Amino acid sequence: MSKYIRNLIDQGEHQELDFKFEIADSRKIARTLVAFANTNGGKLLVGVKDNGSIAGVRSDEEFFMIEAAASMYSRPEVAFITKEWEIDGKIVFEVSIPKSSKRPHFAPYKNDLWKAYVRVDDQNILANSILMKVWARENNKYGVTIRYREEEKILLDYLKEYGKITYAQFCKIAKIRKNQAETILVNFIVLNIIEMVITEKQVYYKMDSNYG
Secondary structure, eight states: OHHHHHHHHHHOSBTTEEEESOOOOHHHHHHHHHHHHHTTOEEEEETBOTTSOBOOOOOTHHHHHHHHHHHTSSBSOOOOEEEEEEETTEEEEEEEEOOOSSOOOEEEOSTTOEEEEEEETTEEEEOOHHHHHHHHHHTOTTOOOOOOOHHHHHHHHHHHHHSOBOHHHHHHHHTOOHHHHHHHHHHHHHTTSEEEEEOSSOEEEEEOTTOO
């Protein structure tokens, strides 16, 4: 059974895997749980250092801190499953968080603010306004209706020629206001015509791989 955990560790931290040497702050770990739930789900290995060495869970209290992170410091509550593994006499918690159907989930940011996070590579990043509107639109029971106008044509033609576009570029080439560009991007994402790509340095849009 230890081979399973070692295989996970060998992958290194990535978009769906995070290591924690210890859980010392439920509010901070809630950001990771929320980011996994808001993105594609993931696993948290507690008792594993950033370099992949196994330190072991120091106290059962860490499990209760994970529970607190998922229930008290995540809005709405984040679902998770925990398994306990013993490797060379040391305990590792495997915390599995599925992709949520209740997005967005929020975690404490600072002061009394709560923010939504997404997982990008091995980082938890704040969700931008367009993604927040995508989630709101996905939860709208009335669905999405779009009109194919010059602005929409400009967007699709540009993507076909250049492959990707940023929000600022779209506003500039289409000569439209920011809120109008935002609405078009949101609608196209919800309809799976385009997709948002988030990196640590940039957010851009490209044709959805399943479109067309």
